[in-house]
Amino acid sequence: MLLPEDQPITDDTIVIIVGTNRRNSLSSQIARYYQSLLAELNVSSVILDLSGLPADFITTALYENTGKNPEFNRYKDVVERAKKLVFVVPEYNNSYPGVLKAFIDGMSYPSGLANKKVALVGLSASHQGGALALSHLNDIFSYLNTNTLALRVKLAHIRNFWKDNTLHHDLYNQLLRQQAQQLITF
Numbered sequence: 001m002l003l004p005e006d007q008p009i010t011d012d013t014i015v016i017i018v019g020t021n022r023r024n025s026l027s028s029q030i031a032r033y034y035q036s037l038l039a040e041l042n043v044s045s046v047i048l049d050l051s052g053l054p055a056d057f058i059t060t061a062l063y064e065n066t067g068k069n070p071e072f073n074r075y076k077d078v079v080e081r082a083k084k085l086v087f088v089v090p091e092y093n094n095s096y097p098g099v100l101k102a103f104i105d106g107m108s109y110p111s112g113l114a115n116k117k118v119a120l121v122g123l124s125a126s127h128q129g130g131a132l133a134l135s136h137l138n139d140i141f142s143y144l145n146t147n148t149l150a151l152r153v154k155l156a157h158i159r160n161f162w163k164d165n166t167l168h169h170d171l172y173n174q175l176l177r178q179q180a181q182q183l184i185t186f
């Protein structure tokens with residue numbers, strides 16, 4: 001699911017962002033898992049996967065080209081309409097993926113993400129679980145007046161625990177459910 005076309009988006013819909021444009025990323029699988037956790041809590045959500053962004057958005061949708069790429073505008077509209085979002089963020093070179101920064105830079109400034117409520121989930125092949133990636137992202141959101149939930153979930157060594165579309169790690173599951181519940185009442 002790259003961008004919802006057939007799903008109704010209401011004011012209560014939580015938007016889950018897949019924070020990489022890598023095709024078939026593990027982040028996209030975790031995003032779907034998060035969506036199922038929200039569904040168990042009777043909350044509807046949609047997934048925006050950055051892999052569906054127009055490949056040329058850096059040259060056709062940013063700066064002097066703001067508003068000129070209709071496909072990018074669809075993404076931007078969904079994000080800017082949302083009140084609550086979840087960012088599922090893989091650790092790339094000890095930070096978050098560059099494409100996510102470019103995507104954020106493509107939002108309206110200064111108010112595109114202001115006053116929204118955001119939950120952060122990090123994942124990594126190694127031991128950090130995207131801890132620093134989420135800290136970097138949190139700094140950006142703080143600058144943009146975006147409110148991040150204090151509980152950031154870090155899924156380290158994700159490949160050891162993600163099997164058959166399920167997360168086989170009791171603490172990770174507990175933390176994700178806790179975060180989802182907190183986001184609903186945030």
Ligand SMILES: Cc1cc2nc3c(=O)[nH]c(=O)nc-3n(C[C@H](O)[C@H](O)[C@H](O)COP(=O)(O)O)c2cc1C
Nearest residue numbers: 022025026027090091092093094123124125126158
């Ligand atoms: C460009 C790139 C850089 C990466 N850098 C790191 C890293 O610094 N630390 C780490 O633990 N894993 C790193 N990884 C692995 C991803 O964090 C790991 O595969 C993650 O669990 C899921 O990434 P995905 O959503 O792209 O599948 C990197 C992967 C890519 C593609």
